Amino acid sequence: MIGDGLFRAGAAGGSGLSWNPLTDLWQIWQYPFMVNAFRAGAIVAVLAGVIGWFMVLRRQSFAGHTLAVVGFPGAAAALLLGVSISYGYFGFCIAAALVLAAATGRRTVDSGLSAESALTGTIQAFLLACGLLFAALAKGFLQDTVNGLLFGSFLGITAGQVLLLAAVTAVVLLILAVIGRPLLFASIDPDVAAARGVPVRLLSALFLVLLGTAAAEASQITGALLVFALLVMPAATAQVITASPALSLALTVVIGIAVTWAALIVAYYSPYPIGFYVTTFAFGAYVTAQMSTKAGPRRRAIRSLS
Numbered sequence: 001m002i003g004d005g006l007f008r009a010g011a012a013g014g015s016g017l018s019w020n021p022l023t024d025l026w027q028i029w030q031y032p033f034m035v036n037a038f039r040a041g042a043i044v045a046v047l048a049g050v051i052g053w054f055m056v057l058r059r060q061s062f063a064g065h066t067l068a069v070v071g072f073p074g075a076a077a078a079l080l081l082g083v084s085i086s087y088g089y090f091g092f093c094i095a096a097a098l099v100l101a102a103a104t105g106r107r108t109v110d111s112g113l114s115a116e117s118a119l120t121g122t123i124q125a126f127l128l129a130c131g132l133l134f135a136a137l138a139k140g141f142l143q144d145t146v147n148g149l150l151f152g153s154f155l156g157i158t159a160g161q162v163l164l165l166a167a168v169t170a171v172v173l174l175i176l177a178v179i180g181r182p183l184l185f186a187s188i189d190p191d192v193a194a195a196r197g198v199p200v201r202l203l204s205a206l207f208l209v210l211l212g213t214a215a216a217e218a219s220q221i222t223g224a225l226l227v228f229a230l231l232v233m234p235a236a237t238a239q240v241i242t243a244s245p246a247l248s249l250a251l252t253v254v255i256g257i258a259v260t261w262a263a264l265i266v267a268y269y270s271p272y273p274i275g276f277y278v279t280t281f282a283f284g285a286y287v288t289a290q291m292s293t294k295a296g297p298r299r300r301a302i303r304s305l306s
Contacts, residue, residue, distance in 0.1 A: 024265075024269075025265070028264075028265065028268055032159075033156075033157065034264070034268065036157045036158060036159055036161070036162050037157055037264055038261060038264060039162045040157050040161065040162050040165055040220070040221060041221055041257075041260040041261060041263075041264055042257050042260065042261070043162070043165045043166050043169050043217075044165060044169075044217050044218050044220070044221045044230065044260065045230060045234075045253065045256035045257040045259070045260045046169060046173075046253050046256070046257070047168075047169040047172055047173070047213075047214050047217055047218070048214050048217070048218040048227075048230035048231050048234075048256060049230070049234050049235065049249075049252040049253040049255070049256035049257075050173065050176060050249065050252070050253065051172070051176075051210055051211055051213075051214035051231065052064070052214070052230065052231040052232055052234065052235040052252065052256075053235040053238070053239075053248065053249050053252045054176075054183065054184075054187060054207065055211055055231060055232070055235070056232060056235040056236055056239060057184075057187045057188070057235075057239075058187045058207070060207075060208075060211070061228075061231075061232055062121075063100060063208065063211065064211055064215060064227075064228070064231045064232070065124070065227075065228055066096070066100075066121070066123055066124040067093050067096055067097055067100075067208075067211055067212045067215040067216075068093075068215040068218070068219055068224055068225075068227035068228065068231070069124050069127065069128055069224055069225065070092045070093050070096040070123070070124070070127045070212075070215075070224075071088075071089045071092060071093050071149075071215060071216050071219035071224045071227070072127075072128065072131040072149055072150060072219075072224035072225075073092060073127045073128065073130040073131030073134055074088035074089050074090075074091055074092025074093060074216070075088045075089055075149045075219070075224070076088070076131045076134035076135050076149060077092070077130075077131075077134050078091075080134050080137060084161075085149075085220070086161060086164060086220065089216040089217075089219055089220060090168075090213065090216045090217075092127070092216075093212040093213065093215050093216035093219075094209060094212045094213060094216065096123055096127065096212060097208040097209045097211060097212030097213075098208075098209065098212075099123065100123065100208050101204065101205035101206075101208045101209065102205075149223060149224060150223045150224055150225045150226075157220070161220070165217055165220075168213060168217055169217070172210050172213055172214065175206070175210060176210065179203060179206065182198045182199075182203060183203050183207060184245065185198055186198050186200045186203050186204070214231065215227055215231065218230045218231060221260065221274065221278075222274070222275045222278050222279075223273070223275040225275070226275035226276075226278065226279050228279075229259070229275070229278045229279040229282045229283075230256055230259070230260065230278065230282070233255075233259075233279075233282035233283060233285065233286050234252045234253075234255040234256040234259065234282060234285070235248075235252045236286055237251075237252075237255055237282070237285045237286045237289045238251035238252040238255060239252075240286070240289045240290055240293055241289050241292075241293070255282075255285055259278055259281045259282045259285065260278060262277070262281050263277035263278040263281055
């Protein structure tokens with residue numbers, strides 16, 4: 001398992017938890033694969049946070065989950081063919097996003113959401129079965145890596161993959177910078193935006209492609225099944241804390257990076273996959289935000305009574 005490999009790698013290097021956190025961090029950063037993991041984690045957290053913020057706002061979390069799951073058969077097919085899993089992740093996720101964009105067409109408030117949910121669920125079930133088929137056709141070749149594909153891995157991240165992730169993130173963020181304002185308008189009120197001449201259908205299709213790209217990128221850190229942790233939870237947490245679009249977007253990125261780096265540190269000293277820690281820490285942040293926002297009015301009420 002991925003966590004076991006990390007535990008053995010840490011033990012071989014003589015690393016172990018001490019009373020000095022700075023020393024522990026210095027030990028982790030002595031390994032090139034961990035340096036690449038921290039770099040890749042930050043890049044993925046930024047892209048997943050920005051895309052996830054729009055995804056939560058547009059109520060397309062189910063589509064994001066489907067596109068993340070699609071990464072599993074893509075990665076399995078890439079390993080079966082002997083090519084980089086990055087090509088499998090991006091190829092399958094972007095192709096599935098294009099299928100969703102072409103099939104759902106113009107989304108309305110009621111029927112469009114229903115049709116999109118049915119289609120995304122159908123695609124998710126079919127391609128997940130394809131992933132299991134690819135694993136079976138490999139005749140055990142994928143058996144040791146399935147856990148990593150589903151639940152996350154950062155042992156195999158290379159400097160070349162970090163550059164690829166950075167390039168993809170730069171392109172996606174550049175596109176978002178261009179379409180950000182009309183996309184925000186179309187996300188809040190698509191009917192009014194369409195009446196004002198905003199190309200709502202084109203923006204929806206383009207956003208699905210960007211979402212597929214982000215899901216493919218995040219899956220390489222969290223795994224296909226737990227990519228939701230970075231796409232949904234930081235954005236949901238930030239939107240609970242503040243209603244300001246700019247502030248919540250920035251807070252989403254900060255939470256995503258903090259959660260990812262904390263998960264990398266803990267996973268290094270643990271026999272469990274990184275995806276578990278990313279999800280746990282992100283969920284903890286969300287619960288804390290919910291409790292804090294609900295406790296605030298209670299405190300004010302008690303003070304007013306006293």
